[in-house]
Every structure is written in structure tokens, then in C-alpha cells.
Amino acid sequence: MISAVAKSGSFAPYLKNTSQAVVSSLKSAVKPVAVSSDKVVAPSPIQNTVDLPLGSPLNRGKVAVAYSLNGALQVRSAHTDVRVPDFSFYRKSATLDPTKKAESSESARKSFAYTVTAGGFILSTYAAKNLVTTFVSSMSASADVLALASIEVNLNEIPEGKSVTFKWRGKPLFIRHRTAKDISTEAAVDVGSLRDPQHDTERVQDPKWLIVIGVCTHLGCVPVANAGDFGGYYCPCHGSHYDASGRIRRGPAPLNLEVPPYVIRDDGVAVVG
Numbered sequence: 001m002i003s004a005v006a007k008s009g010s011f012a013p014y015l016k017n018t019s020q021a022v023v024s025s026l027k028s029a030v031k032p033v034a035v036s037s038d039k040v041v042a043p044s045p046i047q048n049t050v051d052l053p054l055g056s057p058l059n060r061g062k063v064a065v066a067y068s069l070n071g072a073l074q075v076r077s078a079h080t081d082v083r084v085p086d087f088s089f090y091r092k093s094a095t096l097d098p099t100k101k102a103e104s105s106e107s108a109r110k111s112f113a114y115t116v117t118a119g120g121f122i123l124s125t126y127a128a129k130n131l132v133t134t135f136v137s138s139m140s141a142s143a144d145v146l147a148l149a150s151i152e153v154n155l156n157e158i159p160e161g162k163s164v165t166f167k168w169r170g171k172p173l174f175i176r177h178r179t180a181k182d183i184s185t186e187a188a189v190d191v192g193s194l195r196d197p198q199h200d201t202e203r204v205q206d207p208k209w210l211i212v213i214g215v216c217t218h219l220g221c222v223p224v225a226n227a228g229d230f231g232g233y234y235c236p237c238h239g240s241h242y243d244a245s246g247r248i249r250r251g252p253a254p255l256n257l258e259v260p261p262y263v264i265r266d267d268g269v270a271v272v273g
Contacts, residue, residue: 149169151173153269153270158177171215173272178209187199195254205263211262213259218254223242261273
């Protein structure tokens with residue numbers, strides 16, 4: 001018996017460690033033990049349970065903390081009393097009662113949603129239109145390039161009654177040396193009977209010279225000079241007839257042939273562009 005009591009002293013460190021294990025927050029797991037030896041076993045940890053302050057970072061609802069002088073800190077949280085935020089201040093008065101259907105509020109929300117959707121669609125369409133316009137404009141020739149796109153034609157080399165075709169800015173350019181008969185005939189035309197009313201004097205700077213762009217105003221075909229029912233130009237694609245002033249007289253074309261900007265110098269040279 002004496003030897004057993006003497007050997008029990010070697011278990012003191014083990015008992016000391018087990019006293020620091022996880023223990024209940026209400027009772028001590030190990031009571032003080034005294035042995036008849038030269039070594040004394042350490043007493044069990046002193047434990048207590050407290051409630052943390054409401055503003056403590058460890059507070060997660062109802063919290064109990066078990067602490068001791070030489071034991072591990074234990075935090076036990078209870079999530080049964082979690083506080084739910086009250087958003088009544090931010091809610092509309094028509095939606096506070098969950099048992100009633102807020103029809104007026106619902107219609108107002110729909111109207112607002114439709115208005116926002118329509119406004120967003122209009123803004124998106126306008127932005128897309130500006131983007132496409134900017135992109136297409138960047139591909140066109142700049143103002144300085146267009147300013148240089150001009151040609152000079154010596155009108156003295158074109159015989160009377162003939163129409164000569166030149167190329168200007170990628171388009172055919174018709175220059176016609178009109179006869180006295182052509183001038184008198186076109187001047188006598190009743191402007192009120194024309195589809196695109198224009199007097200002959202509005203389309204020429206010098207009655208002897210007619211300068212127009214040779215592109216049909218219907219679908220962009222190239223008319224034939226000195227042809228048609230009116231002795232001017234004829235588009236064989238869809239049967240548009242132009243007179244010697246380049247005005248539409250019959251057929252599907254809606255407008256007269258376009259007159260480009262030009263100047264006839266005193267030396268008989270026409271500068272187009």
C-alpha cells in the first residue's frame with residue numbers, strides 16, 4: 001500500500017494537464033487532490049461564467065465565457081436571439097401591412113420601371129446612332145482631300161452639239177456643248193409641268209455649257225448622252241428621260257441630274273470641284 005502511494009506521485013503532471021482540458025462552464029471537472037508525497041498536485045482551474053457587454057466583439061447574441069487562471073478561454077454563443085433589423089422607416093406606407101395588397105403602389109412601381117426602360121432604350125439608340133455616325137464619318141475623305149479633288153477641262157476642245165464624259169471624284173461628269181436650238185428649246189419649257197421644277201438659267205452659268213453629274217437619280221445608273229425622247233440623256237435601266245438641261249421629263253427618276261460646283265474661267269477652262 002505504501003509503495004502504491006509513493007508511485008502515485010509520478011502521475012501529478014498528468015493530473016495537472018487534465019485539469020486544463022475543456023471543462024463545463026458551471027462546474028469544475030477536477031477537484032483538488034492531495035497525495036502523501038513530496039510532490040503536490042496543482043488545484044483545478046477556477047472557472048466562472050460572465051455575460052459580455054453588448055458592444056463587445058465577442059458578443060454574438062447570448063454569449064457565455066468560461067475563464068480560469070490557468071485554463072483555456074471558452075466562448076459559447078447562442079444564436080436563438082439574433083436581432084433582425086427593422087426597415088419600416090425605409091418602406092412605403094402602402095406596403096407596411098402584409099395582409100393588404102398595395103395596388104396603387106404596384107402600379108406606380110410599374111410606371112416607374114417602364115419609364116426607366118423607355119428612357120434607357122432612347123439613350124442607347126441615340127448613343128448607337130452617334131457611334132455609327134462617327135465611325136462612318138471617319139472613313140470619308142477629309143475636307144482638305146475634297147478641296148484638292150477638282151479637275152480642269154478645256155471647253156474649247158469640245159465641239160458644238162457634243163457631250164463629253166469625264167471622271168470626277170469617282171463619278172461620271174457630263175459636259176455638253178449646247179447648240180442655239182438646245183438653248184432656246186430648254187428656255188421655253190414650262191417649269192410648272194416639270195417633276196423637279198427648275199428653270200434652265202438656274203442650272204447653267206453659261207447657256208452654251210451644261211455641266212452635270214452623270215448619275216441617274218433613280219437608282220444610280222449612268223445615263224446615255226444625246227438619247228431619249230427629249231434629246232438630252234436617257235437611262236436604259238428603268239427608262240428615265242432627261243432633257244438637254246438635265247431635267248427629268250419622263251420615267252421613275254424623282255430629281256434632275258445634279259449640277260456640281262464649277263467655275264468657267266475667261267480662258268475657256270472649267271474648274272469643277
